[in-house]
Amino acid sequence: MRQKMIIFVLIVVAGMIGVGDGRAKEFQGLKEIRRQEPLNRPGIEKSVKRVNNSLEITASNGKKIIYTDGACEDVDGMDCNFYIFLKSFKDAHALIVQQYYYEGNIYYWIDDRTGEVTELPDMPQLSPSGKKFALVNSSEADGYFAGIAIWSLESGKPVMEWGYEGEHHLYSFILWENDDTIYITKNDYVNENGESFIPLKPVEVLRVVRVPEWHIEGLPEASK
Numbered sequence: 001m002r003q004k005m006i007i008f009v010l011i012v013v014a015g016m017i018g019v020g021d022g023r024a025k026e027f028q029g030l031k032e033i034r035r036q037e038p039l040n041r042p043g044i045e046k047s048v049k050r051v052n053n054s055l056e057i058t059a060s061n062g063k064k065i066i067y068t069d070g071a072c073e074d075v076d077g078m079d080c081n082f083y084i085f086l087k088s089f090k091d092a093h094a095l096i097v098q099q100y101y102y103e104g105n106i107y108y109w110i111d112d113r114t115g116e117v118t119e120l121p122d123m124p125q126l127s128p129s130g131k132k133f134a135l136v137n138s139s140e141a142d143g144y145f146a147g148i149a150i151w152s153l154e155s156g157k158p159v160m161e162w163g164y165e166g167e168h169h170l171y172s173f174i175l176w177e178n179d180d181t182i183y184i185t186k187n188d189y190v191n192e193n194g195e196s197f198i199p200l201k202p203v204e205v206l207r208v209v210r211v212p213e214w215h216i217e218g219l220p221e222a223s224k
Helices: 002-034
Strands: 048-051 054-058 064-068 081-089 094-101 104-111 117-120 132-137 147-152 159-165 169-178 181-188 204-209
Touching: 002 081, 048 081, 054 081, 054 094, 064 081, 132 181, 147 169
Parallel strands: none
Antiparallel strands: 048 054, 054 064, 081 094, 094 104, 104 117, 132 147, 132 169, 147 159, 169 181, 181 204
């Protein structure tokens, strides 16, 4: 009995070491990405600063937002929070921060004038005029955004115009053609019997258009 218990403990410890190695590599990768933060670009250095493990955002009205890392070096990483400043959309008055957490991430659109924060499930893709942005994301996990969303900035802050989440589809953003049209890819990962399969079906390139209302051409269920 004692021998079986020892073997069980060794298996558990080995598993924890494996998980720990994976988390450690992931954490090192995140730190490498953060070394490339554009903190010293003109117009950014006064608004965004990094102080040790904290990212400090200061809006022009004086409001401060502080994001602090935590617990990313733990073995299981379940309480990890890791923040990276990605970029500034100067004409849209936005600063973009990405938060990594256990098995997920989220993006923050921060108004550089007011400090107002809008949470987004994916990296915003700004339209040619800068008056809209698109979110196009893929996820097979329950509870995560997987679809397309169009947001407007014409009121001075992000407001969602239209969105569609398609079950069993994976989407990727290609480009904006103009403020009324974007191109995306769609890939199915579930067959007609509702079973996951590999390889995936061939990728389809689709257009998302605004006229007469936002819809995906060739995907009737996304036109409602």
